Amino acid sequence: MTPYETPYGRRYRSTIGWFEVGEAGLLVPNLVNQAMEKVKVIQERLKTTQSHQNSCTDVWRKELEFEVDDCVYLKVSPINGVMRFGKKGKLSTRYNDPYRISKRVGNVTYELELPQELATVHPVFHISMSKKCMSDPSLIILTEDIGIKDSLSCEEIPVQILDCQVHKLRIKEVASLKVIWRNKFVEEYT
Known part of the structure; x- marks a missing residue:
């Protein structure tokens, strides 16, 4: 049994000929030409869809290539x-x-x-x-400069307080300080 016969309970009939095996030839001679034209239209539409999908995908895709020692x-x-x-x-x-x-x-x-x-x-x-x-070699900090202890911890020393803000909540007020720490970069202010 073919995959078509299983759900439908009958054999598949092609659009080219609506006859059983051994019956007369084609019913209409133009039917073959119409089927061929439809196949060409379908192929053209598949090609345009595929090229559209490729152009959308190529926007974010980038070629990768590495050198030795990278x-x-x-x-x-x-x-x-x-x-x-x-x-x-x-x-x-x-x-x-x-x-x-x-x-x-x-x-x-x-x-x-x-x-x-x-x-x-x-x-x-x-x-x-x-x-x-x-x-980026400029972002590498030597461990001697930081002063790492044997327990792999270091002491953070505040250098300067940049800003102070007081946030009012319903019941209490909370102070926030912006601090510059020693051995930290500008982006690492807390």
């Missing part, structure tokens, strides 16, 4: 019940630490230098699994 973030794609790179759950990060590209394997595949704890993971990844790491 740093890239590696995408962690979670699968139910599988732990990848020691992370599991919906609160895990989307991209892993930046890794250096050691060589280009193919047009869209790169080999990464993975640390020793990820020795069981295959080092070759597709370009879609990576995101360029835009590192």
Whole structure:
């Protein structure tokens, strides 16, 4: 039984000929020409729809290409019940630490230098699994300048109070201060 026969209980009848096998030929000679014209119209409409979808998709799509010695973030794609790179759950990060590209394997595949704890993971990844790491050396602060203790904590010292505001609630008033901290950037005022 064909897929058409199952729900409808009868054989499929083509628009080209409404006769059973072994009966007379075509009922109307123009029927074939009309069917061919309809097929051409359908093909043209499919091509225009496909080109429209491609043009809409190409707006946000960008070509990725990396060089050797670039740093890239590696995408962690979670699968139910599988732990990848020691992370599991919906609160895990989307991209892993930046890794250096050691060589280009193919047009869209790169080999990464993975640390020793990820020795069981295959080092070759597709370009879609990576995101360029835009590192800015000016944002790196040395740990000696901050004064990190052995417990990996540091003492925050206020340098200046920029602004003071008092917010009135129903019952009480709350004061808010804008403070500049030592060893922090301008964007990190609190």
